[in-house]
Amino acid sequence: MDKVLGRPRDDAAGPALLSAARRLVSERGYQRVSIQNLLDEAGVGRQTLYRRWPSKAELVLDAFLDSAGRIPAVTEGPILEVLTRFLTHLFANLNEDGPALRSLMASAQEDAKFLASFRERFLQPRAKIVKSFLEQAVKRRELNENFDVDTASDMIHGAFWYRMLLGRPLDAAFATKLTTAVLKVTE
Structure with missing residues (x-):
C-alpha cells in the first residue's frame, strides 16, 4: 500500500x-x-x-473566464444575425461582469506579465470568435472577399470596450447598431 x-x-x-x-x-x-x-x-x-x-x-x-465561456456562439444564419446575437449575449455578460473586467483591464496596464496573460487567455479568444464569424461569412460570399476581418474585429472590440470603460449602455440595440455599422464600413 x-x-x-x-x-x-x-x-x-x-x-x-x-x-x-x-x-x-x-x-x-x-x-x-x-x-x-x-x-x-x-x-x-x-x-x-x-x-x-x-x-x-x-x-x-x-x-x-468561466463566466465569459458561457456566451453562446451560434454560427447558423446571416452574418448580421449571427454577430448581433453573439454581441447581445456578450453585452448581457459584460453588464454583469463589466465593473470587474474594467478593474482587471486597468490592472493589466500596470503589470506586463498579467497583460500578456489577459490578452492571451481572455481577449484573443473572444476576438477569434468574432473573426471566425466574419471569415465564415466571407467564405459563404455573404461578405466581399476583400472584407477586412481584422479591422472589423478591432472596431467591434474597440467600440464595446470604450462604452464599457465609460459606463455607457451595452444592450441589444447597440449590438444591432454596431454590427450594422461595422459590416457597412468595412465592405
Whole structure:
C-alpha cells in the first residue's frame, strides 16, 4: 500500500477560491482585493491558493473566464444575425461582469506579465470568435472577399470596450447598431 505524504488535496478549495474572487472583485474591484481577502472568503490557506494559481491575477482571470465561456456562439444564419446575437449575449455578460473586467483591464496596464496573460487567455479568444464569424461569412460570399476581418474585429472590440470603460449602455440595440455599422464600413 502506497503512503500519501502531506495533506490530501481539498477539491472544494478551487471552486471556493473562484467564487470568492468573482464576488469580491465584482464588489470592490481588483486593486481593492488582497490575497488575504480571498483566502479569508474562501476559508483556505495561502499554500492552497498557490498550489492552484501562480498569482492573484491568474485566479481572478480564471474566475471571469468561466463566466465569459458561457456566451453562446451560434454560427447558423446571416452574418448580421449571427454577430448581433453573439454581441447581445456578450453585452448581457459584460453588464454583469463589466465593473470587474474594467478593474482587471486597468490592472493589466500596470503589470506586463498579467497583460500578456489577459490578452492571451481572455481577449484573443473572444476576438477569434468574432473573426471566425466574419471569415465564415466571407467564405459563404455573404461578405466581399476583400472584407477586412481584422479591422472589423478591432472596431467591434474597440467600440464595446470604450462604452464599457465609460459606463455607457451595452444592450441589444447597440449590438444591432454596431454590427450594422461595422459590416457597412468595412465592405
